[in-house]
Amino acid sequence: xxxxxxxxxxxxxxxxxxxxxxxxxxxxxxxxxxxxxxxxxxxxxxxxxxxxxxxxxxxxxxxxxxxxxxxxxxxxxxxxxxxxxxxxxxxxxxxxxxxxxxxxxxxxxxxxxxxxxxxxxxxxxxxxxxxxxxxxxxxxxxxxxxxxxxxxxxxxxxxxxxxxxxxxxxxxxxxxxxxxxxxxxxxxxxxxxxxxxxxxxxxxxxxxxxxxxxxxxxxxxxxxxxxxxxxxxxxxxxxxxxxxxxxxxxxxxxxxxxxxxxxxxxxxxxxxxxxxxxxxxxxxxxxxxxxxxxxxxxxxxxxxxxxxxxxxxxxxxxxxxxxxxxxxxxxxxxxxxxxxxxxxxxxxxxxxxxxxxxxxxxxxxxxxxxxxxxxxxxxxxxxxxxxxxxxxxxxxxxxxxxxxxxxxxxxxxxxxxxxxxxxxxxxxxxxxxxxxxxxxxxxxxxxxxxxxxxxxxxxxxxxxxxxxxxxxxxxxxxxxxxxxxxxxxxxxxxxxxxxxxxxxxxxxxxxxxxxxxxxxxxxxxxxxxxxxxxxxxxxxxxxxxxxxxxxxxxxxxxxxxxxxxxxxxxxxx
Numbered sequence: 159x160x161x162x163x164x165x166x167x168x169x170x171x172x173x174x175x176x177x178x179x180x181x182x183x184x185x186x187x188x189x190x191x192x193x194x195x196x197x198x199x200x201x202x203x204x205x206x207x208x209x210x211x212x213x214x215x216x217x218x219x220x221x222x223x224x225x226x227x228x229x230x231x232x233x234x235x236x237x238x239x240x241x242x243x244x245x246x247x248x249x250x251x252x253x254x255x256x257x258x259x260x261x262x263x264x265x266x267x268x269x270x271x272x273x274x275x276x277x278x279x280x281x282x283x284x285x286x287x288x289x290x291x292x293x294x295x296x297x298x299x300x301x302x303x304x305x306x307x308x309x310x311x312x313x314x315x316x317x318x319x320x321x322x323x324x325x326x327x328x329x330x331x332x333x334x335x336x337x338x339x340x341x342x343x344x345x346x347x348x349x350x351x352x353x354x355x356x357x358x359x360x361x362x363x364x365x366x367x368x369x370x371x372x373x374x375x376x377x378x379x380x381x382x383x384x385x386x387x388x389x390x391x392x393x394x395x396x397x398x399x400x401x402x403x404x405x406x407x408x409x410x411x412x413x414x415x416x417x418x419x420x421x422x423x424x425x426x427x428x429x430x431x432x433x434x435x436x437x438x439x440x441x442x443x444x445x446x447x448x449x450x451x452x453x454x455x456x457x458x459x460x461x462x463x464x465x466x467x468x469x470x471x472x473x474x475x476x477x478x479x480x481x482x483x484x485x486x487x488x489x490x491x492x493x494x495x496x497x498x499x500x501x502x503x504x505x506x507x508x509x510x511x512x513x514x515x516x517x518x519x520x521x522x523x524x525x526x527x528x529x530x531x532x533x534x535x536x537x538x539x540x541x542x543x544x545x546x547x548x549x550x551x552x553x554x555x556x557x558x559x560x561x562x563x564x565x566x567x568x569x570x571x572x573x574x575x576x577x578x579x580x581x582x583x584x585x586x587x588x589x590x591x592x593x594x595x596x597x598x599x600x601x602x603x604x605x606x607x608x609x610x611x612x613x614x615x616x617x618x619x620x621x622x623x624x625x626x627x628x629x630x631x632x633x634x635x636x637x638x639x640x641x642x643x644x645x646x647x648x649x650x651x652x653x654x655x656x657x658x659x660x661x662x663x664x665x666x667x668x669x670x671x672x673x674x675x676x677x678x679x680x681x682x683x684x685x686x687x688x689x690x691x692x693x694x695x696x697x698x699x700x701x702x703x704x705x706x707x708x709x710x711x712x713x714x715x716x717x718x719x720x721x722x723x724x725x726x727x728x729x730x731x
Contacts, residue, residue, distance in 0.1 A: 180569050641667050
């Protein structure tokens with residue numbers, strides 16, 4: 159059996175696809191049951207977060223496993239297989255281990271280095287253990303991933319590069335200002351009472367907001383979270399719980415709202431947000447032609463068009479004096495008419511004129527005709543055509559926001575049309591992905607990558623060694639049976655043998671067998687731990703004619719004990 163992971167994340171799929179492919183808790187349970195019921199898989203675990211959906215399985219066939227896991231993901235996510243396939247990635251064996259360890263360290267997160275993923279991995283393992291879909295391999299893998307993630311955070315400074323998605327989102331809302339200064343005195347509304355919403359509420363409390371209102375479908379959970387915030391030691395804040403139907407009224411009072419629920423539809427529509435803005439300002443919220451993301455894109459300095467590169471330029475670049483641009487007037491000085499025409503066409507359209515160059519000189523009449531055409535173009539344009547950097551588009555400043563919204567849900571809780579509402583600043587998963595693409599990487603990331611590489615090698619060696627352990631146990635069991643059989647035969651031949659001598663003979667025979675087996679079994683474990691060492695178990699079974707069913711029984715017993723121990727010892731990650 160071998161480890162296989164099939165999934166999609168913010169790195170492989172657009173937010174619109176991730177949104178549609180998100181899995182409810184019930185869908186995750188059904189996916190796990192269907193995966194272990196499928197022929198290629200013995201174990202399964204699903205890691206589903208705001209930014210990724212990954213299905214891990216222990217499979218006996220690679221191609222059949224990929225096909226089955228992809229089909230199951232498509233079926234349970236509700237996104238057609240043909241549509242989903244281009245966004246799926248596949249990792250196998252050591253690459254799958256490397257992927258999960260990288261995820262656990264926050265290297266694959268939208269916000270590099272964030273530690274919240276460790277809790278999500280722990281929840282994923284707990285779900286698989288509860289449903290009995292995790293066996294020895296996935297238990298070992300996920301437990302080790304949690305340890306690797308902790309090591310990455312404790313031994314390096316990756317926390318300086320990373321932060322929670324909540325913190326990063328609040329920084330985007332603050333637009334470069336200090337979050338504590340920006341949040342101080344504001345009234346906050348948190349919709350949802352799950353782990354992400356709880357983290358948002360606690361973060362806002364620490365930032366110094368004046369009040370936190372918690373809205374949740376289960377009112378008791380909202381009350382519990384509000385009580386924790388009120389009695390929260392250093393982060394004490396005025397907090398109260400409200401039912402979900404009170405959200406429109408509370409939104410009118412709030413300065414900032416964070417939403418992260420498990421709802422499959424919108425929690426806040428554009429109309430609801432517009433009504434809240436109107437309730438605060440007394441004026442209807444204007445709907446602008448461009449949203450804030452489009453405006454920001456227009457405001458960025460524009461790069462020259464692709465045609466402005468040197469590719470296909472008809473100019474002999476080796477003859478151009480250093481310091482001259484191939485786009486400027488100096489570059490075209492001294493060209494013949496044909497080349498000049500091609501240069502002008504290349505500047506305008508990106509490619510040279512599709513006109514074969516003649517090896518001989520052109521006729522004066524042809525030159526005169528081309529020069530005349532060029533002169534006409536120059537007269538109308540006022541100069542020789544030259545590609546220029548476009549002037550930045552003037553951006554009309556938006557009014558200062560009166561309502562700040564942070565949507566951390568997948569699928570989204572807040573209508574994307576809110577981006578176009580004047581007086582509202584919305585940050586959602588999509589805009590966070592765009593912002594994180596430009597975030598600087600800490601130098602400690604390289605150190606974490608080295609930790610991951612070392613841990614992957616160690617895990618692979620341990621798994622290969624563990625793979626041969628049932629064979630070694632079966633071999634020693636067979637040797638013990640041989641000793642017992644021979645001692646029984648000796649009893650028949652020497653019925654008068656007293657207990658003392660019988661015990662001494664038995665112990666002597668066992669010592670001989672143990673010494674004969676010790677060196678080969680220790681060495682075979684060492685060899686099996688090396689890359690490519692899986693074949694030693696097969697060789698051992700063949701040499702000693704071991705019963706495959708006996709080896710399999712030992713493997714099942716070992717897997718059962720590991721699963722039971724993991725269940726008993728399940729505690730804080």
